[in-house]
Amino acid sequence: MRRRLATVLCLFIPLVCTACHKPKPADPLTTDFVCEFRAQYNNMTAAGTLTRRTADTLQLDFSEPQTLNGLSAEWNGDAVTLQYLGLSYTVDSAKLPEQALGEQLLQAFNAALHGEGERTEKDGQITVTGLAGDLPYTYVYDAQSGAPLSLTVPALPLSVTFSNVKTSP
Secondary structure, three states, X not given: OHHHHHHHHHHHHHHHHHHHOOOOOOOOOOOOEEEEEEEEEOOEEEEEEEEEOOOOOEEEEEEEOHHXXXXXXXXXXXXXXXXXXXXXXXXXXXXOOOOOHHHHHHHHHHHHHXXXXXXXXXXXXXXXXXXXXXXXXXXXEEOOOOOEEEEEEOOOOEEEEEEEEEEOO
């Protein structure tokens, strides 16, 4: 009788514990989106469209300031291609300063995507704080869709807001 009771308990307890354990929902952070961005970088305001299709890729199409209107910068992992008025120039991304706007965006997006940094959730938003390269950053995204909301890198100083985000299903 005791042996039977022990066997039943050994089978029953793991089932109860498994049923009580709620699996953590998958992080909705996405790499496939297009949005508008507005960045405050030192004393300059830049704006335009940001496109991100995969990890390690990023494209910025500038509309502001007027001097950058029409400039496109695309990071593809190893290189950055700049296009302006029909001219194109590619440079090794390692030769760009870490403080470059696109480089900081890419590093912060990738760090958050790879689970680096501390995550907190509040009011439908997930905030990630960590290091992008050697610089501390705070990245906020929507807890439901994974759409980016804002990014700050106080050491630069850099502050970016994202709007009109369109993600692929």
